[in-house]
Amino acid sequence: MEIEKARSYGFCFGVKRAVEMAENSPNGYTLGPLIHNPLEIDRLKRLYNVHPLSSIEEVDPQKVKRVIIRTHGIPKRDLEKLQKLGVEIVDATCPFVKKPQEIVEKMSREGYDIVIFGDKNHPEIKGVRSYALHDRVFVVLKPEELEGVPLKERIAVVAQTTRKVDQFQEIVDYLIRRGKEIRVFNTICNATFENQEAVRELAQRADVMVIIGGKNSSNTRQLYTIARNYTDAYLVEEKGELNPNWFKGKKLCGISAGASTPEWLVDQIIGEIQKITQTDKLETKG
Amino acid sequence: MEIEKARSYGFCFGVKRAVEMAENSPNGYTLGPLIHNPLEIDRLKRLYNVHPLSSIEEVDPQKVKRVIIRTHGIPKRDLEKLQKLGVEIVDATCPFVKKPQEIVEKMSREGYDIVIFGDKNHPEIKGVRSYALHDRVFVVLKPEELEGVPLKERIAVVAQTTRKVDQFQEIVDYLIRRGKEIRVFNTICNATFENQEAVRELAQRADVMVIIGGKNSSNTRQLYTIARNYTDAYLVEEKGELNPNWFKGKKLCGISAGASTPEWLVDQIIGEIQKITQTDKLETKG
Numbered sequence: 053m054e055i056e057k058a059r060s061y062g063f064c065f066g067v068k069r070a071v072e073m074a075e076n077s078p079n080g081y082t083l084g085p086l087i088h089n090p091l092e093i094d095r096l097k098r099l100y101n102v103h104p105l106s107s108i109e110e111v112d113p114q115k116v117k118r119v120i121i122r123t124h125g126i127p128k129r130d131l132e133k134l135q136k137l138g139v140e141i142v143d144a145t146c147p148f149v150k151k152p153q154e155i156v157e158k159m160s161r162e163g164y165d166i167v168i169f170g171d172k173n174h175p176e177i178k179g180v181r182s183y184a185l186h187d188r189v190f191v192v193l194k195p196e197e198l199e200g201v202p203l204k205e206r207i208a209v210v211a212q213t214t215r216k217v218d219q220f221q222e223i224v225d226y227l228i229r230r231g232k233e234i235r236v237f238n239t240i241c242n243a244t245f246e247n248q249e250a251v252r253e254l255a256q257r258a259d260v261m262v263i264i265g266g267k268n269s270s271n272t273r274q275l276y277t278i279a280r281n282y283t284d285a286y287l288v289e290e291k292g293e294l295n296p297n298w299f300k301g302k303k304l305c306g307i308s309a310g311a312s313t314p315e316w317l318v319d320q321i322i323g324e325i326q327k328i329t330q331t332d333k334l335e336t337k338g
Numbered sequence: 339m340e341i342e343k344a345r346s347y348g349f350c351f352g353v354k355r356a357v358e359m360a361e362n363s364p365n366g367y368t369l370g371p372l373i374h375n376p377l378e379i380d381r382l383k384r385l386y387n388v389h390p391l392s393s394i395e396e397v398d399p400q401k402v403k404r405v406i407i408r409t410h411g412i413p414k415r416d417l418e419k420l421q422k423l424g425v426e427i428v429d430a431t432c433p434f435v436k437k438p439q440e441i442v443e444k445m446s447r448e449g450y451d452i453v454i455f456g457d458k459n460h461p462e463i464k465g466v467r468s469y470a471l472h473d474r475v476f477v478v479l480k481p482e483e484l485e486g487v488p489l490k491e492r493i494a495v496v497a498q499t500t501r502k503v504d505q506f507q508e509i510v511d512y513l514i515r516r517g518k519e520i521r522v523f524n525t526i527c528n529a530t531f532e533n534q535e536a537v538r539e540l541a542q543r544a545d546v547m548v549i550i551g552g553k554n555s556s557n558t559r560q561l562y563t564i565a566r567n568y569t570d571a572y573l574v575e576e577k578g579e580l581n582p583n584w585f586k587g588k589k590l591c592g593i594s595a596g597a598s599t600p601e602w603l604v605d606q607i608i609g610e611i612q613k614i615t616q617t618d619k620l621e622t623k624g
Contacts, residue, residue, distance in 0.1 A: 221511045224522070228507060234522040238514050 053299055053329045055322055056258070057307045058250035061275075062318060064243035064311035066146025070123045071314075073144045074102045080118040080142060081105050083130065084175055087123050087312035088269035091290060095314075113137045123312075125149045125179035148241040149176055152210040153183045155237050159208035160184040164235060167192065167203075169223045170212030174270060177212055193219070195226035205232040213241040214271035214311070216248065216278075243311055244271050251275045251308045255282035258306035260298055263287045264321050265310025272310030279308070290317075291324040299329050339585055339615045341608055342544070343593045344536035347561075348604060350529035350597035352432025356409045357600075359430045360388050366404040366428060367391050369416065370461055373409050373598035374555035377576060381600075399423045409598075411435045411465035434527040435462055438496040439469045441523050445494035446470040450521060453478065453489075455509045456498030460556055463498055479505070481512035491518040499527040500557035500597070502534065502564075529597055530557050537561045537594045541568035544592030546584055549573045550607050551596025558596030565594070576603075577610040585615050 063071075067087050074086055078100045085093050085104045096102040102120065105111060108130045111119060118140040121131070125145040134141055145153075156166055165188045170177040172191040181189050192198055207227055211220045217240055227234045255261050261279040265272030267289055279285035283306075286298055299305060305325060309318050349357075353373050360372055364386045371379050371390045382388040388406065391397060394416045397405060404426040407417070411431040420427055431439075442452055451474045456463040458477040467475050478484055493513055497506045503526055513520045541547050547565040551558030553575055565571035569592075572584055585591060591611060595604050 217515060221514060224510060224514060225507045228510060228522055228524050229503060232524055234524070236510070236514055236520040236522055238518055238520070 053302050053305055055305045055307060055325060056254065057318070057322075058247070058254045060243075060246040060250040061307070062247075062309040062311070062313050062315060064241065066123050066148055066241070067312050070144035070146065071096070073142055074120055075100055077102065077118055077120055077142045080120045081111070081116050082120045082122050083108060083111075083126055084122050084124070086120060086144065088266040088272070088310070089312040089314065089317075090266060091317055092312065092314050108133055111137060111139065113139055118142060121145050122175070123149065124174070124176040125153060126175070127179050127182035129182060145179075146213070146241075148213050148239070149179070152180045152213070152237065152239040155208065155210050155239070156180055156189070157183040157185065159235065160186050160189070164206045164208040165204045166190070167198070167207055167209040167223065167227065168212070169193070169209065169215060169220050171270065174212060176214075180210065180212075192223065195223055198226060198230070203227075203230055206235075207231045207233070208235040208237065210237045210239045212270065213239055214244045214274060215240055216274055217245060244274070247271070247275060247308065247311065248278055251278050251306075252282070254306040254308065255279040255285070258283055258304045259302035261285040261306040261308065262294070262298075262321065262325065263308050263310070264318055265289070265313045269310045269312055272313070275308050275310060279306070288321065291321050294321070294324055294328060296328045299325065305329075339588050339591055341591045341593060341611060342540060343604070343608075344533070344540045346529075346532040346536040347593070348533075348595040348597070348599050348601060350527065350533075352409050352434055352527070353598050356430035356432065357382070359428055360406055361386055363388065363404055363406055363428045366406045367397070367402050368406045368408050369394060369397075369412055370408050370410070372406060372430065374552040374558070374596070375598040375600065375603075376552060377603055378598065378600050394419055397423060397425065399425055404428060407431050408461070409435065410460070410462035411439060412461070413465050413468035415468060431465075432499070432527075434499050434525070435465070438466045438499070438523065438525040441494065441496050441525070442466055442475070443469040443471065445521065446472050446475070450492050450494040451490045452476070453484070453493055453495040453509065453513065454498070455479070455495065455501060455506050457556065460498060462500075466496065466498075478509065481509055484509075484512060484516070489513075489516055492521070493517045493519070494521040494523065496523045496525045498556065499525055500530050500560060501526055502560055503531060530560070533557070533561060533594065533597065534564055537564050537592075538568070540592040540594065541565040541571070544569055544590045545588035547571040547592040547594065548580070548584075548607065548611065549594050549596070550604055551575070551599045555596045555598055558599070561594050561596060565592070574607065577607050580607070580610055580614060582614045585611065591615075
């Protein structure tokens with residue numbers, strides 16, 4: 053079986069930057085996991101003594117001297133709390149996530165209703181929406197959720213950075229019919245977009261796709277759902293999850309990885325697939 | 339055969355207003371036809387001595403004392419020329435057309451590239467585009483026309499008031515993938531939209547549709563193309579064009595009319611269809 057990596061995959065600019073910042077901030081604490089990849093979080097613990105805290109309440113200034121803000125950002129109120137606590141703040145918020153935060157602040161100041169295309173439970177979105185200066189903010193995944201919502205005529209719309217552009221389009225199409233001025237900020241990040249296009253291209257040719265990344269990672273799940281449209285696809289966090297049956301009789305196995313998946317993990321998984329499929333071949337021959 | 343009028347059709351607010359303004363401006367001259375309906379233009383000539391001029395060059399201040407600006411508006415330069423000539427100006431530009439003119443001026447001042455969804459040869463669009471303060475204005479009917487155009491990241495987009503919202507959407511969808519901020523102004527007027535929805539609803543039930551209006555009227559042609567998607571449809575300017583064969587064996591004839599079609603003309607055409615189909619019935623019986 054042949055193995056081919058998508059022409060674009062894995063670590064994006066914001067994640068690379070955050071990991072470097074964490075490596076340069078030993079003994080630091082992150083609010084929530086720095087990125088959505090448990091193995092990389094473990095590595096930072098082991099090598100740099102960087103630990104995640106689950107909430108701002110756990111920031112005890114006696115013990116915590118340095119807080120690293122995760123790539124997804126944090127709500128404005130939490131940032132202000134940290135500033136008051138007087139701890140050192142290392143802001144690893146992805147610059148592409150800062151963008152929608154700033155837009156939401158500016159557009160709410162200018163009186164626009166705000167529509168955010170995203171998952172209201174995702175930390176990025178909790179952060180982004182917290183920047184609105186009014187409460188006319190609507191977080192939706194589908195246009196139907198806006199049915200019956202009394203929207204104003206001027207609406208600004210932003211997207212979670214890791215969403216699919218097609219679905220963003222559906223929201224915009226809906227809004228065009230509802231409002232008079234729709235100010236559309238395409239905040240879906242290019243890396244996400246390129247990884248998505250690359251997975252689409254490869255999945256159309258491959259017999260089976262393995263997508264590597266955290267199961268709570270939005271962008272990884274998007275890659276998985278795209279791949280699944282075209283061929284057999286599996287989402288794995290680590291090599292132990294690989295199943296030899298997936299590869300039986302397959303000719304081309306495509307590989308992609310989420311924006312928070314480190315290259316060492318991709319290499320490891322590919323090594324394991326090679327091992328599995330060789331074993332499989334021997335068995336078939338035997 | 340039954341005849342049914344669409345639940346919304348004909349004269350819109352802007353056209354009604356323009357006709358009233360022309361009736362109140364006897365002996366006036368319009369730059370181009372006031373509205374896109376030759377019979378109504380004739381009526382204004384006969385009853386109010388209001389005559390169309392074909393271009394600004396024909397405005398001789400010795401003879402022309404009063405110029406009525408048509409519903410579609412005129413280019414900014416022409417308006418300035420009129421002001422210099424010192425003639426009385428009666429501005430019958432539809433307020434819904436003024437809107438995109440103002441938007442294009444404002445957005446070009448703020449440095450946005452301008453995309454206009456419309457027909458570059460239509461007087462409304464000639465007027466609208468003339469308000470841009472820079473030359474980065476692209477008038478298109480389809481997204482493909484923007485392929486290869488080096489657009490900036492911030493783009494404002496407006497629509498010809500009489501276009502179909504579905505096609506406007508296609509342009510916006512395309513732009514979302516090209517730029518970072520797309521400022522969408524849905525300037526398609528509600529009357530147009532309602533007339534279109536009504537024709538769609540009726541055409542799905544009718545055996546034949548007759549759309550009444552000027553053949554150079556953009557909004558009338560849109561109604562016609564919508565109707566034709568669902569059933570036999572004909573576009574007529576006057577009763578002489580009606581053909582008895584259209585109605586043979588039909589049960590329900592739907593009627594709609596463009597925004598510049600006066601009610602008296604609709605009544606006249608319906609009367610003629612009734613006459614034709616009764617004759618037809620007699621013949622069938624005989």
